[in-house]
Amino acid sequence: MRLLTDAPRSRAQLRDAMARKDVPEDVAEAVLDRFVEVGLIDDAEFAGMLVRTRHQERHQSRRAIAVELRRKGVDDETAQVALEQVGSDDEESAARVLVRRKLAQTASLDAQVRARRTYAALGRRGYPPAMVGRILREELAALDGADEVVPFDD
Incomplete structure (x- = not known):
């Protein structure tokens, strides 16, 4: 929860953070599933926001943004949909x-x-x-x- 108060995160980022804290995998998945249910995590929304900010504020190319999305654990299909915002x-x-x-x-x-x-x-x-x-x-x-x-x- 603390990580989500700082900035939006992808499901993979939160999973990795819990793994670093030695949270059992089954517990982590249950917590992440609940976060998705209540709308605390949404990888599609996260990807869309990242694409908008990186392109508009930092003037990054689609290729650079795609690399960052992949590094943050967003799947390729979700990333492609988000990247369609930038023509x-x-x-x-x-x-x-x-x-x-x-x-x-x-x-x-x-x-x-x-x-x-x-x-x-x-x-x-x-x-x-x-x-x-x-x-x-x-x-x-x-x-x-x-x-x-x-x-x-x-």
Whole structure:
């Protein structure tokens, strides 16, 4: 119960926490079943909330969010349904925001360094290099009025 007061958790996270406290497996499953019955745990709602917050606030890609959901014990089917909230256009818009932010942060640096740092930042958030390269070229062209050489071909 204490873990649920801090933040929503998946059933698997709570099961793991009880296992660390040496709660017998049958007791843990009974408690978790009861939590589901009364609505204290709902993996579908948990996954949906995580997808919304990670995408809107942290601008993470669907791939990065899927990895986090898997790590938190959400099954693949539930994760897929939750990830449908983020469309391709949403993902590209979030990537564009990150590219613009990174380019603004690195404005005083060489174009190659700016591109390299932008690729790295978006790669850590799970964005594919081809998408990053295309958006980066577009944003550099919009900023500078001309195409600059960007490393890492699509």
